[in-house]
Structure formats: C-alpha cells, structure tokens
Amino acid sequence: MTNFIVPDLKITPRTGGYARGQDGFEHILRSALALLVNHGSAALTLRRIATESGMNVGNLNYYFRSKEELIRELLNAVISSYEESFDEIIHEPGATAEARLENLVMLILEDITTKKTTRFFPELWAMANHDPFVYDRMNELYDRARVSLNELIGEINPALPDDERKILALFISASMEGMTMFAGYEKPWREQMPMLEIIARRSFIQG
Secondary structure (H helix, E strand, O other): OOOOOOOOOOOOOOOHHHHHHHHHHHHHHHHHHHHHHHHOHHHOOHHHHHHHHOOOHHHHHHHOOOHHHHHHHHHHHHHHHHHHHHHHHHOOOOOOHHHHHHHHHHHHHHHHOOHHHHHHHHHHHHHHOOOHHHHHHHHHHHHHHOHHHHHHHHHHOOOOOHHHHHHHHHHHHHHHHOOHHHHOOOOOOHHHHHHHHHHHHHHHHHO
16 A cells, blocks of 8 residues: 655745745644644634744734634645645546545545644634634535545545445545544554554445
C-alpha cells in the first residue's frame, strides 16, 4: 500500500494587492492552528492569535477583518490539505477502486492518531454546538471531505443510487471519525489502531 500523508494546511496563494502579505497570512493561520490544537477553542481570540503571531491586533486586522473570516480561511486551508491528499489517492495510476478506497480509509485512520487531528476537529465541533457560523463551516468541511468517498463508492458499485451512495459515504466517514475520541492521539485505544484498521478494511472494502 502506498503511503500518503496529509499536510497540516494547504494555503492558497493570495493574488493582486494581497500577494505581498502571503507570508504574514500563512503565519497567522499556522499560529491559529497551533493555539487551537495546544490550548483549545477558548484560546482562539484575535488578541491571543495576534500575540502568538508576534503582532498586535491592528496588524492582524490587516489580514483578517474578523474572527469569522480567519476561521473560514483556517478551515479552508485544513480541508484543502485533505482534498489534495484524497485526490492523489483516488487518481493513483493503475490502482483498482477497491485499492484506492483502502488507501483512503487507511489514510484517514492513521491521520486520526495525530495530535493535530485528535485535538482540532473535536474542538471545532464543540464550538459548532453554540456558534451557527462554525456549525455551517464544519458541515461544509465534511461535505467536501466525503466527495472522494462518494466517487470511489460509485466506481465500485455503479448501480447504487445516488442517495444511497451518499448515505454509505456518510456511514463510513462517521464510523472512522468516531474513532477519534477512543483511538486518537493519547486516547485509551490508541495502541489498538492497527487492529481497528484491519476491522475497517474488512468492513468497508472486503465486505
């Protein structure tokens, strides 16, 4: 099986008059990600992000007019990194649809064991429980993430109706994401992830 890795962020280069601020833009997003992962959503304030980035709030506002805009860009950079990795898998030359689905499933489960993923997504879902803006962005994020699963399921079973394919993709995604709280970074079942991967392979690909 080919090894694939999800980078922390994939940040789209800015254009026009914003291009000269690309380094600062990326630095702020990486600082925000580090704060969320290491200190939780309570630390994700513009003042704290500015301090983490080595600037004042006024400088931060040059790049982002609001916290919502910053979160939108952060989530977009995170999901874009997954989309790039997923796209590499689903278009792997010479691999069968089943092999590509297996690679995708293994990538997601391995990624769950990283500190970034174990901490990042649960923190955002907690925010989403009380913040409609974050709730909408998180649903958008997962909708985009399931596109690759939908595509591979369609290749494996072309006769499956579109609505059933979407439900199956949701079930596979939710089953894997649920492992985050049990077998993620520093979680009680972390050492059992290899066995969980075998079960996932048998359930989602071989079954």
